[in-house]
Amino acid sequence: MFGGTRTSSSGAGYRYLTRSVRDSIDRVGADRRNPRWQLIVVHNSGTRQGNARVFDYYHRHVRHMQNGLAYHFVIGNGTSTGNGQIEVGDRWRRQINGGHVHSDYLNNIAIGICLVGDFNREQPTRAQLDCCEELVRYLRQRCGKFDNSHFPFVRPHREVNPPRWGTDCPGDVFPYSWFRRFRD
Numbered sequence: 001m002f003g004g005t006r007t008s009s010s011g012a013g014y015r016y017l018t019r020s021v022r023d024s025i026d027r028v029g030a031d032r033r034n035p036r037w038q039l040i041v042v043h044n045s046g047t048r049q050g051n052a053r054v055f056d057y058y059h060r061h062v063r064h065m066q067n068g069l070a071y072h073f074v075i076g077n078g079t080s081t082g083n084g085q086i087e088v089g090d091r092w093r094r095q096i097n098g099g100h101v102h103s104d105y106l107n108n109i110a111i112g113i114c115l116v117g118d119f120n121r122e123q124p125t126r127a128q129l130d131c132c133e134e135l136v137r138y139l140r141q142r143c144g145k146f147d148n149s150h151f152p153f154v155r156p157h158r159e160v161n162p163p164r165w166g167t168d169c170p171g172d173v174f175p176y177s178w179f180r181r182f183r184d
């Protein structure tokens with residue numbers, strides 16, 4: 001439908017995935033028949049504020065990661081970017097490995113989403129959680145099933161890092177029951 005109501009032009013009932021975000025996600029050539037992405041890993045930034053540009057600088061110049069921003073997506077909390085605002089990272093645009101898990105194997109098959117905030121101290125905002133859910137559902141449809149059987153699994157960082165590299169990410173007060181809404 002074209003030229004209808006304002007909601008129809010802004011897109012199919014999406015609240016957080018703006019047209020430009022959906023275009024950025026869709027523009028890349030993910031191959032549905034041989035999907036690479038098997039896992040979606042949720043992180044917190046461990047900082048009260050920040051955005052893709054700030055984390056990119058940190059990962060590039062302090063952590064010396066040559067591809068910069070380690071995540072594929074960043075979701076703001078209303079400080080440095082809007083509350084529930086999605087920033088699409090360069091690693092998604094280029095469809096390259098993340099740098100967000102302590103495992104080269106996992107970084108090669110796992111999409112990284114970072115929610116801005118320190119969730120050892122405070123919970124993510126409702127908008128961040130709702131936004132992340134919308135993004136995850138969209139990405140799963142976009143990526144399709146791997147091995148012809150599973151949409152990418154959705155996991156908190158702490159559940160996938162190798163044991164010798166234990167992490168509390170995405171934080172002790174993250175509402176982990178949120179993950180139950182995504183069936184494997």
Ligand SMILES: [Zn+2]
Nearest residue numbers: 043044157169
């Ligand atoms: Zn993490």
